Amino acid sequence: MRHYIWLIPLVPLAGFLINGLLYLVSHRTKGQAAHGDEEDGHGEAHAVPPVAGSHDTVHGHAAHVHIPFKSVHTAVGVGSVGIACLLAFGAIFDIGLKAFAAGASHSETLYRWFSLGVNQAVGQVPGPLKEWVVDVAFRLDALSALMLAFVTFVGFLIHVYSVGYMGHEEGYGRYFAYLNLFMFAMLVLVLGANFLMLFVGWEGVGLCSYLLIGYYYERNYAADAGKKAFVVNRIGDFGFILGIFAVFSLFGTLDFEKVFGAAAADPSSYAPYMTLVCLLLFVGACGKSAQFPLYVWLPDAMAGPTPVSALIHAATMVTAGVYMVARCNVFFRLAPEAMMVVAVVGAFTALFAATIGVAQNDIKKVLAYSTVSQLGYMFLACGVGAFTEGMFHVTTHSFFKACLFLGSGSVIHALAGEQDIRRMGGLASKIPTTYRTFLIATLTISGVPFLAAFFSKDAIKAAVYHAEFAPIPWLPKVLYAVALFTAGLTAFYMFRLLALTFWGHFRGGTEAEKDIHESPKTMTIPLIVLAFLSVVSGYVGVPILEGGNKIGEFLKPLRMPIAGRQEAAHHAPISVELALMGAAVAVAAVGIYLAWSWYAKGEGRVPALLVQRWPGVYRAVENKYFVDEAYDKVFVRGLALGGGNLLWEVDATVVDLIPNGAAAVTKGFSWVASFFDQYVVDGLVNGLADTLAALCGVFRKAQTGRVQNYALVMGGGLFCLVAVYLLFR
Amino acid sequence: MTITINHYLIVSLLLFGIGFFGVLVRRNVLTVLMSIELMLNAVNLNLVAFSRRLSDLTGQVFSVFVITIAAGEAAIGLALTISLFRQKRTLNVEEADTMRG
Numbered sequence: 001m002r003h004y005i006w007l008i009p010l011v012p013l014a015g016f017l018i019n020g021l022l023y024l025v026s027h028r029t030k031g032q033a034a035h036g037d038e039e040d041g042h043g044e045a046h047a048v049p050p051v052a053g054s055h056d057t058v059h060g061h062a063a064h065v066h067i068p069f070k071s072v073h074t075a076v077g078v079g080s081v082g083i084a085c086l087l088a089f090g091a092i093f094d095i096g097l098k099a100f101a102a103g104a105s106h107s108e109t110l111y112r113w114f115s116l117g118v119n120q121a122v123g124q125v126p127g128p129l130k131e132w133v134v135d136v137a138f139r140l141d142a143l144s145a146l147m148l149a150f151v152t153f154v155g156f157l158i159h160v161y162s163v164g165y166m167g168h169e170e171g172y173g174r175y176f177a178y179l180n181l182f183m184f185a186m187l188v189l190v191l192g193a194n195f196l197m198l199f200v201g202w203e204g205v206g207l208c209s210y211l212l213i214g215y216y217y218e219r220n221y222a223a224d225a226g227k228k229a230f231v232v233n234r235i236g237d238f239g240f241i242l243g244i245f246a247v248f249s250l251f252g253t254l255d256f257e258k259v260f261g262a263a264a265a266d267p268s269s270y271a272p273y274m275t276l277v278c279l280l281l282f283v284g285a286c287g288k289s290a291q292f293p294l295y296v297w298l299p300d301a302m303a304g305p306t307p308v309s310a311l312i313h314a315a316t317m318v319t320a321g322v323y324m325v326a327r328c329n330v331f332f333r334l335a336p337e338a339m340m341v342v343a344v345v346g347a348f349t350a351l352f353a354a355t356i357g358v359a360q361n362d363i364k365k366v367l368a369y370s371t372v373s374q375l376g377y378m379f380l381a382c383g384v385g386a387f388t389e390g391m392f393h394v395t396t397h398s399f400f401k402a403c404l405f406l407g408s409g410s411v412i413h414a415l416a417g418e419q420d421i422r423r424m425g426g427l428a429s430k431i432p433t434t435y436r437t438f439l440i441a442t443l444t445i446s447g448v449p450f451l452a453a454f455f456s457k458d459a460i461k462a463a464v465y466h467a468e469f470a471p472i473p474w475l476p477k478v479l480y481a482v483a484l485f486t487a488g489l490t491a492f493y494m495f496r497l498l499a500l501t502f503w504g505h506f507r508g509g510t511e512a513e514k515d516i517h518e519s520p521k522t523m524t525i526p527l528i529v530l531a532f533l534s535v536v537s538g539y540v541g542v543p544i545l546e547g548g549n550k551i552g553e554f555l556k557p558l559r560m561p562i563a564g565r566q567e568a569a570h571h572a573p574i575s576v577e578l579a580l581m582g583a584a585v586a587v588a589a590v591g592i593y594l595a596w597s598w599y600a601k602g603e604g605r606v607p608a609l610l611v612q613r614w615p616g617v618y619r620a621v622e623n624k625y626f627v628d629e630a631y632d633k634v635f636v637r638g639l640a641l642g643g644g645n646l647l648w649e650v651d652a653t654v655v656d657l658i659p660n661g662a663a664a665v666t667k668g669f670s671w672v673a674s675f676f677d678q679y680v681v682d683g684l685v686n687g688l689a690d691t692l693a694a695l696c697g698v699f700r701k702a703q704t705g706r707v708q709n710y711a712l713v714m715g716g717g718l719f720c721l722v723a724v725y726l727l728f729r
Numbered sequence: 730m731t732i733t734i735n736h737y738l739i740v741s742l743l744l745f746g747i748g749f750f751g752v753l754v755r756r757n758v759l760t761v762l763m764s765i766e767l768m769l770n771a772v773n774l775n776l777v778a779f780s781r782r783l784s785d786l787t788g789q790v791f792s793v794f795v796i797t798i799a800a801g802e803a804a805i806g807l808a809l810t811i812s813l814f815r816q817k818r819t820l821n822v823e824e825a826d827t828m829r830g
Binding site for chain 2: 704705712
């Protein structure tokens, strides 16, 4: 099985090709037939899907769109990802979990992508690995096995869910084609054996993210959101690709195993460069994983269909940045300053996004900011050196956040496209399955004991608490406080969301209330599976207990030992561990209690009072601290117009004083100069030019533009050459 | 009279000469193209003749290649002719002198 890992990404790619081509073909014939008896007979291949529903999709009632080849699209779209999932698990179990934990890995090189010549060392850069080749190669080790497992499995569940959710959409085939393409790119990203393969997948998922955010391309906000995501990601990718260049020029190869092996074996010669490399790579991670200040695209990305938000913008793609940082942990451990930047950015993003999440009224926006916040957590973990804990949280997060997003999709489906939680409420009894799974996932993300995120978040917080930064000794404690406070905020806004959506009474009007219906089986079964996983997935990382931290053991090979460094894993006393846990539980409990008493029991009176008391604060939070507006002013408009105007003003008033004065002086000189110029210099120049022109006239005449003349000259020339040869040989 | 290689070479030379002359003096693009074909075939004849004389099949293989390329050349030449006719409404090569210096 392990020899077929290259098939894992290729199967979804085949699915993409089949679905895409079938959609194009069926759409063209259908378009012509439909336009035949319509007035606006523009024969475009892409007919515009029907626009209805306030936000997301046309759901449930009435919308019976005929979808050609629907069953084929379903079979290919879901089937290809299912096969990929089976292949993935087959390959993982073929090598064996124990072997992975012992450091086993398997690489498959398909072919040599390119080579740049041999041994052309650049300057004085150290390193013996000047290969200058890049292979198309896949690699399965502990880290990629973990990513592979949950990416394919969650991806498969979300494909199944999409069958129900997108069932009434005219762009069904297009949707599945994009989704399969995404799976292909994501699997290349995860399985790539070198930085360039990682980058190929990285860009591929970015493209699919753009395509799927703009799935409802006929609506301006969706198209704009897609463009925003693309542009903001380009900023990150710019840093990332510079980082890759730096790695290539330092090591002369991009292969993970060789690069990290070289860096770990000879830390003293590489360490000076690593801060720069790590910061550049982290810029890329910031873009893809929505960290401050490049997080702005993720909330807007909610314009895409909800399963897309679940798959790409919560469970898989946005964790690529964390994966990349964890993958490069050898580099980061050689660059403590860069680690500090990662930790601070992560902690700040976690807190910042969580505060915004408190005041959002769109069900998906709350979840989006929650995702940004949780990603901040993961980076915080990586920043303090707890890479395995970060990956643990990536895994559990992918389950419970996918469950939450799919649950929100089910709510939106039930309410025929409504996304505003102010017009929801009391849905618990109407859509019980959705409610139960959403409740479980909410309890999980809030950090309720013995559910998944309790273990993974606790592991991160413990690691932050025990972290050591030599330059700033008090920093870890501050970061710990931020993480703890964020955990409380998370519990608060998630229960606020739960209370406003499912508890109390329905606020959307009686008309809408009649139509509320539970989602079909294809949607509820993935929800149940994900809810189950978000309960049990934490038990692979139980702290304190002997041998409880299985995931830590599993990912141990990730932490390649660096030569000449002792990194003793310190075991904090159990009492400290328990105290940290107690603090986390207490904070979560406070958050849950506040949300419950304010929004469920108090029916929102306390928040209303708070808003009255501090309207400015509320407005700032509700409007996401005006970051988007600031970006618009400074970067978009500022650079386009304002910056230009400002520079012009400065130019006209300040700068011009100097030239005006200088001009008068220059004028005097220039009169003299012009005299000399006109008669002496020009005379020379023109004379030369005229001479040349006269000479050129002769050669110009030869260029007649007639082929036959040229042929004659060629023939004549050949004749002369042969004649000379024959005469003088 | 036995036919020696000289006979072939003379025929080949005559063909080539006629072809070259045609290329130089004819104004109609089609005729020029046909003349080029004539030249190519003269070359083929030459190749085959030497191949037989030297008992080396390379020449014959080569001439097969030349025939193939000639087919491609004819196709492209005719395509160019059509596009020239569309542009200029004439097949006179002397009209097509836009590259004049």
